[in-house]
Every structure is written in C-alpha cells, then in structure tokens.
Amino acid sequence: MASTTPSTLRWGIIATGGISTRFSEDLLVDPSTRDVSDVTHKITAVGSRSVAGAQKFIDKLKASEGVSAWGVKNGVLDDAKPCGSYDDVFADANVDAVYIGTPHTFHHANAKAALLAGKHVLCEKPFTFDLAELDELIAIAKEKKVFLMEAVWTRFHPIAYAVQDVLKSGKLGQVKRMFADFSMNFEPDTRPDDNRMIDPEQGGGSLLDQGPYPSVWCMLALHQHPDNKDKDPQVVSSYQRIYERSGVDAMSHWIVEWKGFAEARCLTDMTASGLSEATAVITCQEADLVIDYPPWRPESFSIVPHSGGEPGSIKEKTTFKHTVHAGGGMHYEADEVARCIRDGKLESSRMPLSESRVTQGWLDAVRKQGNTVLKDRKSTAGN
Numbered sequence: 001m002a003s004t005t006p007s008t009l010r011w012g013i014i015a016t017g018g019i020s021t022r023f024s025e026d027l028l029v030d031p032s033t034r035d036v037s038d039v040t041h042k043i044t045a046v047g048s049r050s051v052a053g054a055q056k057f058i059d060k061l062k063a064s065e066g067v068s069a070w071g072v073k074n075g076v077l078d079d080a081k082p083c084g085s086y087d088d089v090f091a092d093a094n095v096d097a098v099y100i101g102t103p104h105t106f107h108h109a110n111a112k113a114a115l116l117a118g119k120h121v122l123c124e125k126p127f128t129f130d131l132a133e134l135d136e137l138i139a140i141a142k143e144k145k146v147f148l149m150e151a152v153w154t155r156f157h158p159i160a161y162a163v164q165d166v167l168k169s170g171k172l173g174q175v176k177r178m179f180a181d182f183s184m185n186f187e188p189d190t191r192p193d194d195n196r197m198i199d200p201e202q203g204g205g206s207l208l209d210q211g212p213y214p215s216v217w218c219m220l221a222l223h224q225h226p227d228n229k230d231k232d233p234q235v236v237s238s239y240q241r242i243y244e245r246s247g248v249d250a251m252s253h254w255i256v257e258w259k260g261f262a263e264a265r266c267l268t269d270m271t272a273s274g275l276s277e278a279t280a281v282i283t284c285q286e287a288d289l290v291i292d293y294p295p296w297r298p299e300s301f302s303i304v305p306h307s308g309g310e311p312g313s314i315k316e317k318t319t320f321k322h323t324v325h326a327g328g329g330m331h332y333e334a335d336e337v338a339r340c341i342r343d344g345k346l347e348s349s350r351m352p353l354s355e356s357r358v359t360q361g362w363l364d365a366v367r368k369q370g371n372t373v374l375k376d377r378k379s380t381a382g383n
C-alpha cells in the first residue's frame with residue numbers, strides 16, 4: 001500500500017507570552033502519540049517586540065524536555081527565525097499560518113495585519129474585543145481567501161466529541177437547560193497594574209478572558225444540538241460586579257436563550273474558585289450531564305440521576321474518562337488548522353466563524369449592559 005506523505009504546516013508565532021509557549025510546546029509533540037499521521041507542524045518564525053525576546057523563546061523551546069523534546073530532535077524548530085517585530089513574521093515567505101497570542105485588545109490589529117499579508121490565521125480567544133472587529137477580520141479573510149479561526153482548543157478535545165455523542169444519542173431525553181462556569185481565583189489584588197487580567201488597556205477582567213469557556217459548552221451542548229433551531233441566541237439578562245481597583249469586571253453572569261429550546265446560565269469570576277466537580281451541568285429529562293473542572297481542559301464527565309423522587313429513567317451515576325493525549329491539548333486545534341489549509345478550506349466546520357460571531361456577540365451584550373470602564377471602549381474596527 002502506498003504511504004502518503006503528511007502535509008506540513010509552517011507556523012509563525014506572534015508574541016512570546018504564556019499561551020504562545022504552551023501552544024508551541026504542543027507543536028513539538030510527536031503527532032503519532034495522538035494517532036495523527038496526515039499532518040505535521042514546523043515553527044518557521046517567532047515574532048516578539050524585540051529580537052532578543054524571540055531568540056530567548058526559541059532557545060527555551062529548544063531546551064524542551066518530556067514529550068516536546070521529540071520536536072526538537074525531529075526538526076520542528078530547525079528553521080525557526082527570530083523576528084524583532086510581528087510585521088517581519090507576516091512578511092516571511094516561509095510562514096503559512098500565524099498564531100496570535102497577544103493580549104485581547106491587540107488581536108484585531110495583529111490578525112488584520114497577518115490576513116492582509118495573505119497569511120492564514122489562528123487567533124487566541126476572545127477572538128477580538130468586539131463583534132465589529134471580528135466582522136472586519138472575517139471580511140478580510142474572505143477577500144484574501146485565507147483561513148481564519150478562533151483558537152478555542154477545548155472544542156477539539158476527545159471529551160467535547162464524547163459529550164455531544166451522549167446528547168445526540170437521545171438517552172438523556174430532552175435537553176432542558178444548562179449552567180456553565182469558569183470561576184478561578186486569580187487573586188487579582190496580588191497582581192501588578194499591568195497584568196492583563198487587571199489592565200483595561202489589555203481588555204482586563206473576567207468576561208473577556210474567561211467568557212469563551214462557558215460558551216464552549218453552551219455551543220456544543222445547546223447551540224449544536226440537533227433539536228435546536230435558533231441560530232441567533234441572545235443574552236436576555238446579565239450582571240457584572242466591578243473590580244474597583246481598575247474598573248474591569250471581577251465577575252460576570254448572564255443568561256442566553258435559544259428560543260423554543262433551552263436557556264444557559266453562564267458565569268465567569270476571577271475572584272473566587274469554581275465548583276471542582278462541575279464546570280458545566282446540562283439538565284436533561286432523564287438525568288443530568290455534569291462536566292468536571294477545569295472548563296478549558298476537562299477529562300471526565302458523569303451522567304447523574306435526578307435527586308430522589310424526581311422523574312428520570314436513569315438511576316445509576318456513570319462516569320466517563322476522556323484523557324487528552326500526550327502534551328497540553330493545543331495540538332488538536334493545530335491539526336485542525338493544518339488539515340483545513342491542506343484541503344483549501346477557509347474555515348473550520350468544528351469551530352465555524354458563525355459560532356465565533358454568536359459568542360463574541362454575547363461578550364458585547366454583557367459588556368454593554370454592565371458598567372465597567374470597558375463598557376463604551378471604542379472598537380478598533382476600521383483602523
């Protein structure tokens with residue numbers, strides 16, 4: 001049988017902070033450890049605000065141990081060029097796709113420059129500061145005929161598919177409502193003013209940073225449910241608690257309605273811990289489906305009978321484990337990007353732009369209904 005040569009995607013990494021490090025480390029993991037043989041990855045450029053910063057990042061990756069050492073030995077970093085500006089990466093002919101790992105308020109400008117240079121783009125969550133910025137990116141990507149996706153890695157995890165399979169199987173009966181929470185005590189008082197969770201200029205607060213995670217479970221469980229017909233679910237109620245030191249939100253709470261189908265209550269909080277055994281609870285006719293913490297990378301969920309005496313045919317609790325393969329779990333979304341680009345697709349059917357628009361719209365609605373310093377912040381769309 002003829003063996004097929006895997007398609008290699010050449011990445012340019014923008015910014016050298018925490019998440020760029022984790023994403024790049026996952027590009028260094030042997031794809032065969034997750035049963036992938038059709039795509040591979042290379043890092044061909046790293047962009048930082050200083051060339052020394054980019055070089056330091058590459059050097060650190062080259063010293064990787066554990067599962068990422070495979071990529072170092074197998075040439076993933078061999079052509080990695082340190083760039084002292086993001087524009088140098090966008091202009092690099094050896095870069096196919098750009099990964100954007102800057103703070104939220106820079107996503108629009110950085111992604112726009114990459115798209116205008118003709119690069120495919122994977123942009124960290126939240127996609128942009130507001131919907132107008134996202135719409136501009138989508139228009140440019142369409143015009144330039146390049147791929148664009150929000151880096152919502154959790155959607156590609158084994159558990160995400162497994163949860164949907166259970167809901168689609170119908171064994172839990174009708175879906176009635178859900179609750180999804182990303183609370184985590186970041187201890188904001190201990191952080192400096194320029195920390196991106198605190199600083200309004202970087203889009204600080206819980207909503208923009210944590211909000212995309214409750215949305216993951218809402219979209220997979222409710223929005224994509226075969227019984228849902230409402231493709232434009234709206235925020236019908238919201239509340240934000242102000243973090244007085246910088247005026248961003250410490251906590252946000254909102255309800256979304258899928259007309260004629262179900263409602264979701266969503267919560268983000270950077271000042272208190274979330275429930276350790278339930279990051280999302282999907283209430284169904286026959287039992288509840290409960291997804292364990294953490295919201296960004298859960299590895300187990302349970303089907304839990306309703307409380308004693310309540311109707312519901314399921315009487316035994318069952319727990320299902322779906323562990324992430326070797327690495328942090330960001331490689332699945334990277335594989336998706338590589339496959340889409342290989343196949344000439346301009347968006348992913350697993351993380352479609354229309355769904356990013358829906359969840360970005362929720363963030364806008366909650367922010368505009370609230371009273372933080374970001375409430376009326378000017379969009380950078382058009383700039």
Ligand SMILES: NC(=O)c1ccc[n+]([C@@H]2O[C@H](COP(=O)([O-])OP(=O)(O)OC[C@H]3O[C@@H](n4cnc5c(N)ncnc54)[C@H](OP(=O)(O)O)[C@@H]3O)[C@@H](O)[C@H]2O)c1
Nearest residue numbers: 015016017018019020048049053101102103104124125126
């Ligand atoms: N998917 C996930 O699980 C996940 C997790 C964490 C964060 N994120 C997202 O990733 C983005 C970055 O988060 P992070 O935790 O990696 O942030 P971070 O550690 O603070 O890194 C951000 C990087 O952006 C660059 N940058 C450019 N302009 C900047 C400015 N004015 N101030 C500060 N940094 C600037 C810097 O890199 P250079 O100096 O090299 O230019 C900096 O290292 C956020 O949008 C966040 O929502 C996603």
